[in-house]
Amino acid sequence: MKVTFKDVRLSYDGKTDTLKQLNFTIPDGALVSLLGPSGGGKTTTLNLISGLLPATSGQIFFGDTDVTKQDALQRKVGMVFQNYALYPHLSVRDNIAFPLKMQHVAKAERYQKAEELAKLVHVDDQLNKKPGELSGGQQQRVAIARALAKSPSLLLLDEPLSNLDARLRIEMREEIRRIQRETGVTTIFVTHDQDEALHISDAIMVLNDGRIQQFSTPTQLYDRPENLFVAKFIGEPVINTLPAEKLAADLTNHIDGDILVRAETAGIRSEAIVPNDYGQGVLTQIHASLHQAQKYGREATATLDYQGETLLSTELAGLPRDQSEGDFFLTRAGFFLFDNRGELIYGGDADDQ
Amino acid sequence: MAKRLSRVLLYLIVILGGITMLMPFLWMVSTSLKTAPETIKVPPLWIPKVFQWGNYAKAFDAAPFARYFVNSVIVTVATTVGQLFTSILAAFAFARLQFYGKNLLFLIFLGTMMIPGEMLIIPNFVTLSKLSLIDTYGALIIPWLASFFTVFTLRQTFQSTPDQIYYAAKIDGASDWKYLWTVLVPMSKSTITAVTVLQVIGSWNAFMWPLIVTNSETMRTLPVGLQAFTTDAGTQYQLLMAASTFVILPMVIVYIFLQKYIIAGISKAGLKG
Numbered sequence: 001m002k003v004t005f006k007d008v009r010l011s012y013d014g015k016t017d018t019l020k021q022l023n024f025t026i027p028d029g030a031l032v033s034l035l036g037p038s039g040g041g042k043t044t045t046l047n048l049i050s051g052l053l054p055a056t057s058g059q060i061f062f063g064d065t066d067v068t069k070q071d072a073l074q075r076k077v078g079m080v081f082q083n084y085a086l087y088p089h090l091s092v093r094d095n096i097a098f099p100l101k102m103q104h105v106a107k108a109e110r111y112q113k114a115e116e117l118a119k120l121v122h123v124d125d126q127l128n129k130k131p132g133e134l135s136g137g138q139q140q141r142v143a144i145a146r147a148l149a150k151s152p153s154l155l156l157l158d159e160p161l162s163n164l165d166a167r168l169r170i171e172m173r174e175e176i177r178r179i180q181r182e183t184g185v186t187t188i189f190v191t192h193d194q195d196e197a198l199h200i201s202d203a204i205m206v207l208n209d210g211r212i213q214q215f216s217t218p219t220q221l222y223d224r225p226e227n228l229f230v231a232k233f234i235g236e237p238v239i240n241t242l243p244a245e246k247l248a249a250d251l252t253n254h255i256d257g258d259i260l261v262r263a264e265t266a267g268i269r270s271e272a273i274v275p276n277d278y279g280q281g282v283l284t285q286i287h288a289s290l291h292q293a294q295k296y297g298r299e300a301t302a303t304l305d306y307q308g309e310t311l312l313s314t315e316l317a318g319l320p321r322d323q324s325e326g327d328f329f330l331t332r333a334g335f336f337l338f339d340n341r342g343e344l345i346y347g348g349d350a351d352d353q
Numbered sequence: 354m355a356k357r358l359s360r361v362l363l364y365l366i367v368i369l370g371g372i373t374m375l376m377p378f379l380w381m382v383s384t385s386l387k388t389a390p391e392t393i394k395v396p397p398l399w400i401p402k403v404f405q406w407g408n409y410a411k412a413f414d415a416a417p418f419a420r421y422f423v424n425s426v427i428v429t430v431a432t433t434v435g436q437l438f439t440s441i442l443a444a445f446a447f448a449r450l451q452f453y454g455k456n457l458l459f460l461i462f463l464g465t466m467m468i469p470g471e472m473l474i475i476p477n478f479v480t481l482s483k484l485s486l487i488d489t490y491g492a493l494i495i496p497w498l499a500s501f502f503t504v505f506t507l508r509q510t511f512q513s514t515p516d517q518i519y520y521a522a523k524i525d526g527a528s529d530w531k532y533l534w535t536v537l538v539p540m541s542k543s544t545i546t547a548v549t550v551l552q553v554i555g556s557w558n559a560f561m562w563p564l565i566v567t568n569s570e571t572m573r574t575l576p577v578g579l580q581a582f583t584t585d586a587g588t589q590y591q592l593l594m595a596a597s598t599f600v601i602l603p604m605v606i607v608y609i610f611l612q613k614y615i616i617a618g619i620s621k622a623g624l625k626g
Contacts, residue, residue: 052520072523085521089539101535102526150526 001062001153001186002028003049008058010044018044019210031180031187033197036207042190043158049188050156051075062153078147082159084139086131092142093127099150117145137168155187161196173200194234206230224348228338231267240268242309244337250284259346263337272334273313281332289325385594392590412595416581417570425574429556432497436552439499444507445533462501478565492566503548510544511537546614554604575600
């Protein structure tokens, strides 16, 4: 089911807007992540979609139907909560069958459906247990099965993995991707973990301060951040930022003057600082001194001192140890310039050239 | 050593407390098996020479206890079920719903808990007599159909259930009504059992109110019926105690089976209240 927001605004107290003029369309069958820092409006947006929160103004469409005035009961979405929210007094079987019971589906039929779904999410051997007897990962699977029980038009997941340990999180995110592919249900996934979002989404909507910062594919988000916030938020290690004027001398011959004049901040991804020009699309050459090199497992990072700014690079592992000062290269990919409003004015099109 | 000593002391206090609590109960059972002269003997006699089992038959015949028993059961069941129903609805409203004046209303109700029950006897009596309900089941039942103590206890429990369970039920297609009865009430089983048991005991043992609002023999409940043994000529203690023993027997049985819930419920209500 396609979801469309038209000028949706939400205000809890009538004075300040928690969400400001949201406009977007989530295509049918896609897995979309809502990504952003805490308090950015992700869960609020999800609650607007589910109908748990009414929009202050604007319209919400499911397909071509205006559902703005419908509540959660009428919208028929499936939802998985951060703490799973399973009914503790019901068995796994009854938990999964609960939405069907509410629709007055006959017992035999709803139990059959519950068993099918339990198989899909791999908890079919736990049907008679109570949620309290299951591990976190199993509870999450049951919650997903329950959300899918009524064949929802939309599957909404609110930070479903944040209560799981690191290894299980990776396993479960692959599971969510698999289940989504198998069922083809349009899925909206809230997370504050960019790694999670980048791995499983068809598209990512970055929300901050109640606004959509960027809504695009994961690759686009990384390769072509539309503003400084997205550039800083996406990517690990965090992008190097420095005042554009410090780079002015090194950029004058490579970038148009009128762009440089407007440039306020430069962003350089750590992998865009390389020791040699192998013809990988180098933008310019900079002179810097090597400050410190560290190695963690397979990751090696080095910090450079460039005009009083510290730059982090992940591409300098093979550098001779005694080299402390020298020339380094900036690649075109991973180099961005932003104007005084934080909007992207240069970069992000390396692949096109 | 000090640790052991404090433990011994602790047990001593607990045992003393237990004996103090148990003494009246044992005295009642013992008296119920004595002859009339034995009941007032000095020094007191703990174990009667010959167990007078006949006291029980005599006591039972002395008054229409079968009728009193039926009345007690009717009043206890009706007040408990009725009170539980109204309290669950009210507690849900206070815990979950948003309505105008909710907090003020809650405070006013909370204030009513400070009014001693004895003060309400006269206004309640006047109201019921104006409704010509005196000496009917109505008088015995209606005033007890709402209890803010029960509302308050249940509200605390309802409030402690996670919001997300409520939202999940909403998403799953449950209305407030369905959520309340299929999710919230089963989840709050232990508290509900506890308040039920407290209400059953209170209702079963109620003496003052049934005494005041009933006149006819056929409307009396068991505790009131025990008065039959107190006459102008004095009290027949052995028969009174025999009757008392079988009056409290159902409650003792209830307690034995549900003590886990009662203790849990009381400590819960106590902690949060």
